[in-house]
Amino acid sequence: MKYALLINERPDAYIGLDAEERAAISAEYAVLRDDPRVLGGERLQPGDTATTIRAQDGQLLLTDGPFADTKEIFGGFYLIEAADIDSALELAAKLPALRLGGSVEVRPLVDR
Amino acid sequence: MLDHVFREEWSRVLAALVGFLGNIDLAEEAAQEAFAIASERWKTDRVPDNPRAWLVVTGRNRAIDRLRRERTLAEKTRLVDLTPPIEITADDSNIPDERLELIFMCCHPALATDARVALTLRSLGGLSTPEIARAFLVREETMKRRLSRARNKIRMVAIPFAVPSDHVLPARVKTVLAVLYLVFNQGYGDGRADLAAEAIRLGWILVDLMPDEAEAIALLALMLLHDARRDARVRDGEVVPLIEQDRSLWNSAQLAEGKKLLDNAATVADSHGTYLLQASIAALQTEPQIDWPAVDALYARLCELTGSPVVTLNRAVAICEIEGPQAALTVVDALDLVDYRYFHSTRAELLRRLGQTAAARAAYSRALELSTTRAERRFLQRRLADLRV
Numbered sequence: 001m002k003y004a005l006l007i008n009e010r011p012d013a014y015i016g017l018d019a020e021e022r023a024a025i026s027a028e029y030a031v032l033r034d035d036p037r038v039l040g041g042e043r044l045q046p047g048d049t050a051t052t053i054r055a056q057d058g059q060l061l062l063t064d065g066p067f068a069d070t071k072e073i074f075g076g077f078y079l080i081e082a083a084d085i086d087s088a089l090e091l092a093a094k095l096p097a098l099r100l101g102g103s104v105e106v107r108p109l110v111d112r
Numbered sequence: 113m114l115d116h117v118f119r120e121e122w123s124r125v126l127a128a129l130v131g132f133l134g135n136i137d138l139a140e141e142a143a144q145e146a147f148a149i150a151s152e153r154w155k156t157d158r159v160p161d162n163p164r165a166w167l168v169v170t171g172r173n174r175a176i177d178r179l180r181r182e183r184t185l186a187e188k189t190r191l192v193d194l195t196p197p198i199e200i201t202a203d204d205s206n207i208p209d210e211r212l213e214l215i216f217m218c219c220h221p222a223l224a225t226d227a228r229v230a231l232t233l234r235s236l237g238g239l240s241t242p243e244i245a246r247a248f249l250v251r252e253e254t255m256k257r258r259l260s261r262a263r264n265k266i267r268m269v270a271i272p273f274a275v276p277s278d279h280v281l282p283a284r285v286k287t288v289l290a291v292l293y294l295v296f297n298q299g300y301g302d303g304r305a306d307l308a309a310e311a312i313r314l315g316w317i318l319v320d321l322m323p324d325e326a327e328a329i330a331l332l333a334l335m336l337l338h339d340a341r342r343d344a345r346v347r348d349g350e351v352v353p354l355i356e357q358d359r360s361l362w363n364s365a366q367l368a369e370g371k372k373l374l375d376n377a378a379t380v381a382d383s384h385g386t387y388l389l390q391a392s393i394a395a396l397q398t399e400p401q402i403d404w405p406a407v408d409a410l411y412a413r414l415c416e417l418t419g420s421p422v423v424t425l426n427r428a429v430a431i432c433e434i435e436g437p438q439a440a441l442t443v444v445d446a447l448d449l450v451d452y453r454y455f456h457s458t459r460a461e462l463l464r465r466l467g468q469t470a471a472a473r474a475a476y477s478r479a480l481e482l483s484t485t486r487a488e489r490r491f492l493q494r495r496l497a498d499l500r501v
Binding site: 106108 | 222268271272
């Protein structure tokens with residue numbers, strides 16, 4: 001079954017980390033991409049680069065920033081193929097975001 | 113007689129069907145059909161020598177028929193090219209016991225707690241949806257939705273029908289035990305004895321399936337010890353505190369059984385888990401002379417393990433017996449449990465013993481507001497009335 005691992009980070013998670021520590025975290029994410037279960041994944045630029053668009057009364061409304069002010073913000077994802085949710089959770093549990101106060105949402109993809 | 117067979121066989125049959133069909137919805141429907149056919153047929157015909165095998169094979173064949181009719185569904189299950197109906201064999205030696213797989217599936221932490229409880233009662237306990245709804249004081253429709261959402265999630269996210277691998281097993285066993293204890297307390301707290309008995313029955317099954325799991329044995333011991341005092345716990349529709357209970361009403365055979373299991377658990381365990389500590393406390397509290405320092409020491413370890421303020425609250429009873437009500441009150445007053453009814457009733461008892469009548473009365477009143485069972489309310493009302501004299 002295919003799952004998305006949706007990584008939510010605290011916006012301040014990287015504040016106070018030096019370049020070396022950041023590089024180490026990036027390297028951890030990169031290593032996980034080599035896991036045979038991983039089909040792909042991307043990392044997003046920080047939330048303050050987001051532009052949100054919605055339709056209201058037939059008008060398009062643009063706002064600066066992510067769709068909602070939340071404690072955590074969507075920061076990236078992996079698409080994986082795993083035998084069952086236990087296998088997906090095992091992989092998700094390795095993501096550094098968890099250590100940095102974030103969370104990972106595990107969602108199955110719609111079968112096509 | 114038939115009811116008994118059904119109750120005993122339901123989980124075994126359902127587990128075998130989930131294992132075979134790989135789909136809990138399908139297995140549930142197939143099991144229901146098989147049991148319905150059996151209840152009609154066995155009224156007139158002789159019950160087969162091996163009702164379990166009969167039920168499993170009938171359920172399998174029904175499911176296969178259904179899948180043949182519903183091609184689209186068939187494509188999504190394991191049974192695309194299904195073999196012809198299986199012959200009913202004389203014995204069930206070829207039907208593996210897959211109840212443990214079923215338990216871990218129903219208690220998977222990806223399901224909401226109330227869904228785990230409902231699903232466990234339905235799948236392992238064989239309770240009907242209306243029975244479960246009544247036990248949890250929700251409408252039948254609500255419970256039906258809860259169960260179907262849970263089964264849906266099992267299928268959609270591929271919650272495995274398997275015993276978890278070693279690295280997650282301890283955590284997952286804890287989850288299973290927590291579900292059983294929730295079921296037990298639902299029956300115990302409101303005097304709905306059926307669920308307490310059901311939790312104990314499930315506890316025996318689990319111990320049977322995982323004989324080396326000390327905490328499972330300890331939980332069963334704990335439930336037996338608590339449940340043994342059931343008849344003494346309410347008198348004239350009013351809750352009776354442990355100390356004031358009529359011990360002749362305690363179920364001594366069940367107490368003995370609980371203590372024996374507790375000894376077993378203690379020898380299996382290399383360290384004391386939370387259920388072992390709780391069961392040890394419950395056992396000490398049934399002794400003719402309660403060894404309060406020993407109870408207090410066990411509570412101290414339980415506090416360390418859980419960090420729970422509720423445990424500290426319970427410990428206050430032991431502190432009161434050893435150091436007196438003032439020391440206990442100091443401990444209780446430091447807890448942040450203002451919305452918990454037993455916080456207020458415990459405070460009230462201590463204040464009463466200290467002769468602080470007005471404060472005791474206020475605390476009983478607050479406990480009364482938060483109380484959810486009639487027997488508890490009657491106890492609190494009487495305490496309040498006594499203070500007015």
